[in-house]
Amino acid sequence: MGCFALTEPDAGSDAAGIRLRARRDGGDWVLRGEKTFITFGDEADYAIVIAVTGSSAREATAFLVDRAMGWTSRPIDTMGSWHTPASLTFDDVRVPAGNVLGAVGEGFALAMRWILRGRYVIPSQAVGTAERCLEMAIAHANTRVTFGRPIGERQAIQWMIADSEVELEAARWLALRCAWAVDQGHPARHPAAVAKLYGAGMVNRVVDRTLQIFGGMGYTRELPIEGWYRAVRVLRVLEGTDEMQRMIISRDLLRGYERIGGHLA
Template identity: 60%
Template sequence: MNFSLTEEQEMVQNTIRNFVRNELIPLEPEVLRNEREGRPGLSPEKHRELQMKAKEIGFWGIETPEEYGGANLGAVMQSIITTELSKTFIPFRLGGFADNILYHCNEEQKKEYLIPTINGDRISCFAITEPGAGSDAKGIRTLAVKDGNEWVINGEKTFISNGNIADFAIVFAVTDREKGANGGVTAFLVDRDMGWRSEAIPTMGEWGADSLVFEDVRVPEKNILGELGKGFELAMKWIGRGRWMVPSRAVGAAERLLQMGVDYSQVRKTFGKPIADYQAIQWKLADSAVEIEATKWLVLRAAWMSENNMDGRHQSAIAKLYGSNMANRVVDRVLQIHGGMGYTKELPIERWYRELRLYRIFEGTDEILRRTIARNLLKGHVKIGEISSPPKLVRS
């Protein structure tokens, strides 16, 4: 059992850490100011400029296959990189990326959707959640009806990331009510100019959620992604990928916040001495360090299982549940350490406080994850005390 990073992993970690320190963190005051004034934190032009800088040092398409110009790094490396990028709240993502299910495009679709998305010429959004179907993805009601060589889509999607800026959506719609989710849901590639519209949903954080409306939107038969009736399987592949990515982000944010707590506690004085000398503060720092460390290894194990083609859904659910709650506890402690200053918009703590609350909702709510973990235990799909990968798990 070896818990150390390889030489390559250390090099990648240090390189991306320097990029974050030198290119992203200096932008934080400007981004906070822009957001306070109701403007986008980072302009599309600046975001693209940063992506090109990252590309120059080798960070482009970190999970994209080499045949499409990517680096095709494994899940462990992706987790390490995600953790480092999450040590800033700057809304930045590396370029050269496409949703994993877009690789199920046929050759014609790859030219029109996949490759332009990887190159940054097109923007996609994943549209499955509906007003009445969030955690219960099988309950979607958006309907697609065959009419000649087209499908007519009607319905509404909600809380869709990139919905307002995407020029095409991966839309999941019911194509056979009798079959339900297993065989009756299909994924479609739907261009915005086919007629759907979007509207922003105001949220407590800076995450941009949007609603999409489809009214008699006509989609050619050739725009089916994958196979007719196999959409739910594709959706689960997309959702499953995010389970260990979210706690990777939680670790990065929590590590940055903890460092802020350590630094501030050593300079802030009360009654003639630094507050770091008080046990009440020391316990907040210690508890945070313990929980961050625990999350880090839960995440890396889940990523390692994914990289080695093991069924790591149970471990990913555990990592996501623990990690998202950990980050919320850490940011609360660090805000408390900073007192009134932590509550102001002069520091990024209150912003993180709002943003991290989302982690307990998207990519699987706390309640759904607990349900999944408990079902795996009760049905005997996992064995308590075993370290090896479980053979078969239930889907959440």
């Protein structure tokens, strides 16, 4: 298994703040520094590591680094079970020049492209999880009886189900709109930001409503809902936080990109 190592303690949202450096030494590169919050970093056998090789982080290079080359990892405990992260340490790890991915100095641009791909996926992950939650909520609302009637006959429950359906359907279309733009060969940066921002928020709200409809049972570990409740929270943080998506979306609009239709790149 592999992982993609970009983030560092002082970088995060400000991806251009990466500091892990690689220096040339004969036929090798020598990597020194740390990466944090790297998904599956503790399980990975190899990592794609972005390291600064020029005068600024934008002059970075991507390396394929085998664990056997000497990097170490420490798992980071989190509230959810998805995207389990680790901290990776590179203490003068020697990497053959043949392990450079792409061209020297092009690693930052490559990393931005890979992160964008992650943003294509999260809206679909959100839609799939929300679909399952809504199915469970509907089944429970139809079978759980209180005060002599199924709770699904109460307006309070009906409105939660209706709100979840509307938001789920909206997120599905945004995910499909993004997938369509990718299929057309567009980078789809703008539709990916829109779909990612909305999808991540949507699934958090749908899981929360589902837990509410299940009452106490929703809070127990006998059902998967509480685990999803904790897990989906990270979707508003990784691959660019909500705030970063809003920044991308508003910048595109303020710079005069076409607002409706067209192919917002």
